[in-house]
Amino acid sequence: xxxxxxxxxxxxxxxxxxxxxxxxxxxxxxxxxxxxxxxxxxxxxxxxxxxxxxxxxxxxxxxxxxxxxxxxxxxxxxxxxxxxxxxxxxxxxxxxxxxxxxxxxxxxxxxxxxxxxxxxxxxxxxxxxxxxxxxxxxxxxxxxxxxxxxxxxxxxxxxxxxxxxxxxxxxxxxxxxxxxxxxxxxxxxxxxxxxxxxxxxxxxxxxxxxxxxxxxxxxxxxxxxxxxxxxxxxxxxxxxxxxxxxxxxxxxxxxxxxxxxxxxxxxxxxxxxxxxxxx
Numbered sequence: 001x002x003x004x005x006x007x008x009x010x011x012x013x014x015x016x017x018x019x020x021x022x023x024x025x026x027x028x029x030x031x032x033x034x035x036x037x038x039x040x041x042x043x044x045x046x047x048x049x050x051x052x053x054x055x056x057x058x059x060x061x062x063x064x065x066x067x068x069x070x071x072x073x074x075x076x077x078x079x080x081x082x083x084x085x086x087x088x089x090x091x092x093x094x095x096x097x098x099x100x101x102x103x104x105x106x107x108x109x110x111x112x113x114x115x116x117x118x119x120x121x122x123x124x125x126x127x128x129x130x131x132x133x134x135x136x137x138x139x140x141x142x143x144x145x146x147x148x149x150x151x152x153x154x155x156x157x158x159x160x161x162x163x164x165x166x167x168x169x170x171x172x173x174x175x176x177x178x179x180x181x182x183x184x185x186x187x188x189x190x191x192x193x194x195x196x197x198x199x200x201x202x203x204x205x206x207x208x209x210x211x212x213x214x215x216x217x218x219x220x221x222x223x224x225x226x227x228x229x230x231x232x233x234x235x236x237x238x239x240x241x242x243x244x245x246x247x248x249x250x251x252x253x254x255x256x257x258x259x260x261x262x263x264x265x266x267x268x269x270x271x272x273x274x275x276x277x278x279x
Contacts, residue, residue: 010034073151181221
C-alpha cells in the first residue's frame with residue numbers, strides 16, 4: 001500500500017507516485033519546465049497514440065493487487081487505454097471535505113452521478129450516509145463494489161446502479177423520489193450502457209441540473225467537479241444557480257494537487273456546499 005504523491009510536472013506531463021510505482025503520464029495543464037533528473041527512472045510511462053488513447057510501458061509487471069491508500073481504505077489501481085489508473089487523485093481534497101462535512105450526518109440520502117470507481121461514494125458511505133452510486137459502465141461499477149470490499153465498507157447502505165445518469169435522474173423524478181444531496185463529476189463526453197446513448201456536457205448538463213433541481217428540493221450536500229476546459233468556478237456557479245438556491249457556505253476552487261516544493265497542478269474546478277440541519 002502507498003499514499004499518493006505528485007513528484008513533478010511540466011512539458012505537458014506529470015510524474016506521480018501511485019501505489020509504490022513512479023508513473024509518468026500526460027497532463028495538458030502541466031505547462032511548466034521540468035527538471036530532467038527526477039524523470040530519468042520511472043516504473044511506468046503512458047504514451048498517447050491518438051487524441052484520446054494510447055499505450056502503457058511498464059518496466060516490470062505492476063503489483064497485484066496494485067492499490068492506493070486513502071483515509072477510508074484501499075482503492076484498486078489499474079492502467080486503462082485512456083491513461084487513467086482507476087482513481088483521480090485530485091479528488092482527495094473533496095474526499096477529505098466529505099468526511100469532515102458529513103460527520104454526524106448518518107442516514108443522509110446522497111446521489112453520486114458519474115461515480116466511477118467509488119471514491120466519493122465510499123467517502124460518504126464511511127460517514128454513514130445512504131448512497132446511490134450511478135455509472136454507465138458495468139465493469140467500472142464492479143470495480144467500485146470491489147473497492148468497497150477492500151475498504152470493509154461492503155455492508156454500508158449503497159445502491160449500485162449501472163445506468164445513464166440523466167435517464168436515471170429523470171426516472172427518479174417520475175417516481176417521486178427525493179435525495180438530500182448530490183455528487184457529480186460529468187465527463188466532457190461519454191457513452192451510456194446502451195450503444196445509442198451518449199453524453200455531451202454542453203448539450204446535456206443543463207437538462208441534468210434542471211432534473212436534479214426537481215429531485216432535490218432542499219439540497220444540503222452539493223459537490224460538483226468538472227475537468228472539462230472552460231468550466232471555470234464562475235461557469236459552474238451560474239449553471240447551478242438556475243436550478244438550486246445557493247447557500248452562503250458555497251465554495252469553489254481548482255481541482256489541484258501540490259508537489260512537495262509547493263507548486264500546484266490543477267486539472268479542473270469544483271463547486272461545493274454543505275448545510276447542517278441546524279443552520
